[in-house]
Amino acid sequence: MSGFQYSHDTSESWLQEWILHYNTEGKMTDKQARIVQAAIETFSDKGFAGSSTSEIAQKAGVAEGTIFRHYKTKKDLLFSIVAPFISNMLAPLFIKEFTKVLDEKYENFEAFLRAVIANRIQFVRSHLPLLKILLQEIPFQPELARILKDQVSKQVLSRLLHIVEHFQDQGQIRQMEPVTAVRLLVSSILSFVIARYLLAPQFHWKEEQEIEDTVRFVIMGLQPDDKE
Structure with a gap:
């Protein structure tokens, strides 16, 4: 190099x-x-x-x-860093990791959920500075949001929909629009991971308990009516 x-x-x-x-x-x-x-x-x-x-x-x-x-401008410098991160690192790694999840045979939805949380925590820890920049700048840089949507969101969504439909067929997740279940699942996991590592890392986190509470919250929210 x-x-x-x-x-x-x-x-x-x-x-x-x-x-x-x-x-x-x-x-x-x-x-x-x-x-x-x-x-x-x-x-x-x-x-x-x-x-x-x-x-x-x-x-x-x-x-x-x-x-x-x-770099012509400071913005050019920003995009020269973040755009390749999304296209060359973030997108392939997201797809690769979720493909691994799809290929695994989990005993139940809870086991899958714990694996996803552990995987996302590890990913954030390994790429913290770059992810922090991305999170900070997406609200102000529409082009970055478009790249993220095109490169990551669409492909990840299709895989998560497949997983949700699989567990719905098994009777482990309530029957609702799969895209709604995905939204609830993703928002719960990301709200914990982002707050823990990006927004308030200085907070005195009891991480194991936070993970446990997140798992219980998601499972209770998505469990079928006959298990309530």
Whole structure:
């Protein structure tokens, strides 16, 4: 990869993974890699609006003009980071992991639910800075929302609908519109994961109990009427 060497401080797995997917042709210079790392860390900590290219340049150890030789604007820098993350990392990993879930033979819906929660927690932990940027900027960057919808949401939705219909056929989930069941399932899991790792990580979380309560909440909400 054009000679870029990871120092002890730049060996975060998310950075290595991003560069691996982005830099397939080996064209990224050492300075550009440092700019990307500095931008990800700064955007994650302060948000896009609260970050400056001068601050990013200082953290990367380069002149501010070096940033603009690679990226025309700060927004171009943001999109050069987040768009490849969605297309090359987030979308394939989501599809791959949910395919694994589909292929597994779970004893019941609860076992499936616990596996999904554990998988999403691990994914968020492994890609926290990039996911934090994505969550912060989607409300203000419609193009990012469109990319996320096209690359991830449609494919994930089809797989989740298949899973829900499977457990409905087994009588483990109440009969309702599968898309409604998916919405309830996803919103419950994401509300916990996002709050825990992205919105309020400083809160004193009792994680095991929170997971247990989330599982119980989803199961009780989706259980068939004859099991109430």
